[in-house]
Amino acid sequence: MHKKAGTHGLVDIGVCTLHKVHNAFGVALDSTEWEIDAFVLDIYQGFKLSAARRKDYVKIQQLQDVPEHTFLRYVQCRWLSLVPALERVLEQWASLSEYFTVYLPSKQPLACKNDRYGRIVKVIKAETSKAKILFLIHSAADFQGFLTLFQTEGPLIHLLYDKLHELYKVILGKYLKEEAFVSRFGRGILDESVTKCENELPDDKLNVGIRTRETLRKASSAAQKMFCVDVRKFDRQLSKKLRDTLPLQSTLLRDLQCLHPLARTDLKSADAILRVARSVPHSIAEENIDKVIAQFTLYQHESQIAENWFIFEKGNDANGDPFTKWKRVDQYWSKVLNITDELGQPKYHILARLVKCVLVFAHGNADVERGFAANALTVTEARSSLNETSISALGTVQDAVRVLGGGAVSGITVTREMLRCVRTAYSRYEADKEAETKRQKEVLSSAKSAAACVAETQKKETLNNLKKREAELKVELSSVQELLKEGNIRLADALKKKDATLISVAQAMLSSASSKLVDVNGEMTAVLKELHDSHAEQKSDEPPVKKNKCMSKDGWICELVALYELRSDMNGLEG
Numbered sequence: 246m247h248k249k250a251g252t253h254g255l256v257d258i259g260v261c262t263l264h265k266v267h268n269a270f271g272v273a274l275d276s277t278e279w280e281i282d283a284f285v286l287d288i289y290q291g292f293k294l295s296a297a298r299r300k301d302y303v304k305i306q307q308l309q310d311v312p313e314h315t316f317l318r319y320v321q322c323r324w325l326s327l328v329p330a331l332e333r334v335l336e337q338w339a340s341l342s343e344y345f346t347v348y349l350p351s352k353q354p355l356a357c358k359n360d361r362y363g364r365i366v367k368v369i370k371a372e373t374s375k376a377k378i379l380f381l382i383h384s385a386a387d388f389q390g391f392l393t394l395f396q397t398e399g400p401l402i403h404l405l406y407d408k409l410h411e412l413y414k415v416i417l418g419k420y421l422k423e424e425a426f427v428s429r430f431g432r433g434i435l436d437e438s439v440t441k442c443e444n445e446l447p448d449d450k451l452n453v454g455i456r457t458r459e460t461l462r463k464a465s466s467a468a469q470k471m472f473c474v475d476v477r478k479f480d481r482q483l484s485k486k487l488r489d490t491l492p493l494q495s496t497l498l499r500d501l502q503c504l505h506p507l508a509r510t511d512l513k514s515a516d517a518i519l520r521v522a523r524s525v526p527h528s529i530a531e532e533n534i535d536k537v538i539a540q541f542t543l544y545q546h547e548s549q550i551a552e553n554w555f556i557f558e559k560g561n562d563a564n565g566d567p568f569t570k571w572k573r574v575d576q577y578w579s580k581v582l583n584i585t586d587e588l589g590q591p592k593y594h595i596l597a598r599l600v601k602c603v604l605v606f607a608h609g610n611a612d613v614e615r616g617f618a619a620n621a622l623t624v625t626e627a628r629s630s631l632n633e634t635s636i637s638a639l640g641t642v643q644d645a646v647r648v649l650g651g652g653a654v655s656g657i658t659v660t661r662e663m664l665r666c667v668r669t670a671y672s673r674y675e676a677d678k679e680a681e682t683k684r685q686k687e688v689l690s691s692a693k694s695a696a697a698c699v700a701e702t703q704k705k706e707t708l709n710n711l712k713k714r715e716a717e718l719k720v721e722l723s724s725v726q727e728l729l730k731e732g733n734i735r736l737a738d739a740l741k742k743k744d745a746t747l748i749s750v751a752q753a754m755l756s757s758a759s760s761k762l763v764d765v766n767g768e769m770t771a772v773l774k775e776l777h778d779s780h781a782e783q784k785s786d787e788p789p790v791k792k793n794k795c796m797s798k799d800g801w802i803c804e805l806v807a808l809y810e811l812r813s814d815m816n817g818l819e820g
Contacts, residue, residue: 256524256606258402259492262409263395263609269490270388271321273483277475279377282319284368285330287361288341289316301352302344311340325392328385331378342369373472376453376461380476383454384483387415396611399573400604403505406498410434413487419452420445420480431494440484448473451480497524501603506555506577509545521603528602533595540596544581554580575604619643704779711776718769725765728758 274282292299292315299315306313314337319330334341345366349356356362368374391412395401410430417426417439425444426434446452448469453461453476461469492498500517508514518541522529529537555577558570582597591597607613623639624631631639650656732755739747 256497258497258606259495260490261607261610262405262491263392263611265490266388266391266412266487269483269486270385272486273479274381276482277377277479279475280364281331281368281374281377281381282321282327284365284374285316285319285327285334287365288334289318289330291361291365292316301348302340305340305344305348306337309340309343311337325385325389328382328389331382331385335375335378335382338375341365345369372464373461373468376457376464376472377475379457379460380453383457384419384479387412395609398612400575400606401608402498402603402606403501403503403574405608406495406502409491409493409498413484413491413493416480416484416487420477422446431499435488435493440481445477451476496520500524501606504574504578504600504603506550506571506574509547509550514545515541518599522599525599525602529595529599536595537599540593544593544596547581547584549584550581578604616640708776708779711772711779715769715772715776718765718772721765722762722769725758725762728754729762732758 292302303313305311314333316337317330317333318326320326345362346369349362357366391408394408395405413434414426421440421444425441426439429436429439451473461472464472487493497520500520502508503511503514503517503521515538519534519538522534522537555572555574556569557572560568562568578600582591582593582600584592586592619640620636623636623643646652646654646657649658732751736748736751736755739751
C-alpha cells in the first residue's frame with residue numbers, strides 16, 4: 246500500500262485489472278499487424294449499410310448450405326465482443342469467399358472498386374487468415390474466463406491475486422518452457438530473466454491451439470514460419486503488457502487471500518490478516534490489532550463452521566472431471582460473524598469490522614460502469630430534473646427487485662409491512678420534507694450568524710488598526726514639529742552668521758520637514774475620517790474625536806509661510 250499526502254483512508258490495490266487485461270490483448274493484436282479486427286468490422290459494415298447486399302448474400306448462404314446468420318458487431322471498448330464476431334466469420338467463411346471472390350466480380354464489378362472490398366478480399370485470399378482467426382479465438386479464450394469472473398457481482402478481491410498469476414502464467418506457457426516460470430510468484434515471476442529467448446519454445450511447440458495448428462499445416466512452410474514469428478511477437482507483447490500493468494506483486498492482494506474459506510487453516514493466514522489490519526488504520530486502530538489477531542486465531546479453530554457454509558455444489562462435469570461451485574464469500578463471512586459466545590455476544594466483533602472493510606474493495610470497474618448504464622436508463626430526457634435523492638431511491642427499488650424478485654416485480658412477495666409503508670409513504674415524505682426545510686433554515690441561520698460574527702470581528706480589527714495608526718501618526722507629527730523647530734533655529738543662527746553652507750543645511754532640513762508635515766497631515770485626515778465613519782455606523786456614544794492641531798490648515802500653513810519668508814531672506818543673502 247502506498248501512503249501519500251492527501252490520501253487519508255485510501256488503500257492502493259492497483260488499477261482496474263479488467264481494463265488492463267482487455268487493453269493488453271488489444272496491444273498484442275496491434276503488434277502483429279494482422280488487421281483481423283478491421284476485417285471483422287469491414288464485413289459487418291459492408292452488409293449493414295446495404296439491404297441489397299444482404300439479400301444477395303442470403304442466396305449464397307442457401308447455395309452453400311450455411312446458416313442464414315447475420316454478422317456480429319465488434320466494439321473495441323466492449324469486452325468479449327471480438328470472439329463471437331470471429332466465430333461468426335469462421336462459420337460463414339465458405340459463403341464469404343464465394344460472395345467476394347466469385348459473385349461480386351461477375352455480377353457487380355463496380356462494387357469491387359472500393360477500398361473496403363480490397364481489404365476484405367486481401368484477407369480472404371491470404372493462406373494463413375483462417376489460422377490467424379483461430380489463433381485469436383484460442384488466445385481470447387484464456388481471457389474470457391478471467392473477464393467473465395471479475396465482471397460478476399459480489400466481492401472477489403480475495404481471488405484477484407491468484408487469478409492474476411494464473412492468467413499471467415497461462416500466457417507465459419504459450420511460448421515459454423514451464424520450468425522458467427511455473428514455480429514463481431510475485432516479484433520472482435516479474436524477473437526479466439523469465440522471458441529470455443533461451444527459455445522460449447520452438448515453433449512446433451508453440452501453444453497456438455489444436456484447430457489453429459491443423460489449419461496452419463495447409464499453408465506453405467514460408468507462411469508457417471512467418472505466422473510463428475507473428476505469434477511470438479503477439480505473446481511477447483501480451484506478457485510484457487500484463488507484467489508492466491497488473492498488480493502481480495501487490496502484498497495486500499496476496500494477503501487478502503486469507504479471507505478465502507479454504508485459507509482458514511493455513512498457518513500463514515494469521516500473519517496475512519495482521520498485515521491487512523495494518524493496511525487499513527482508518528478502520529482498525531492500532532490498539533485493536535492484537536484483538537483482531539486473537540479473534541482470527543479463534544476463527545481458525547472454530548468448530549461451528551460447516552462445509553455447506555461456503556460450498557454450493559460439488560460434482561463431476563461431462564468429462565468426468567470434479568468441480569466445485571462456491572458460495573459468495575460475503576455470505577460465508579456473514580454466517581461466521583454471526584457466531585456468538587456462551588453469553589450470546591458476537592464472538593468476532595472486532596474481526597467483523599476488518600472483514601467488512603476489506604470485502605468492499607473493488608476488484609474492477611464493471612459494477613461502476615453498470616451503474617452508469619442503469620442511471621442512463623433511469624435519468625431519461627423526460628426525467629432530467631430528478632434530484633439526487635430521487636435517483637438514489639429509484640436505484641434502491643431496482644436493486645431490491647433484482648435481489649428479492651429475481652429481476653421481476655412479480656417475484657416480490659407483498660407483506661403487511663410493505664403495504665403499511667406504502668400507505669404512510671406520503672405522510673413520511675411530507676414529514677421528511679418539513680424536517681429538511683427546518684434543517685436548511687437552521688443551517689442558513691447559523692451561516693448568517695457566523696458571517697455576522699466574522700464581519701464584527703473584522704470591523705473591530707479594522708478599528709483597532711486605525712487607532713493604532715492614529716497613535717503612530719501623532720508620534721510622527723511630534724517628530725516633524727521638532728524638526729521644524731530645530732530647522733528654524735538653525736536658519737536664524739545661519740542668517741546671523743551669514744554662512745551660506747549653514748543656510749543650505751537649514752533650508753534642506755526645513756524643506757524635508759515641511760514635506761513630511763504635509764504627508765503626515767494628509768494621512769491623519771484620512772485616518773480620522775475613517776474612524777469617524779466607523780463610529781457613525783456603530784452609532785457609538787463616544788464623544789467626537791478632537792481635531793489635532795495638524796488638522797487646522799492655519800497651523801501648518803503658517804509654518805509654510807514662515808519657511809517661505811526664511812527662504813526669501815536666504816535667497817537675498819545669497820544674492
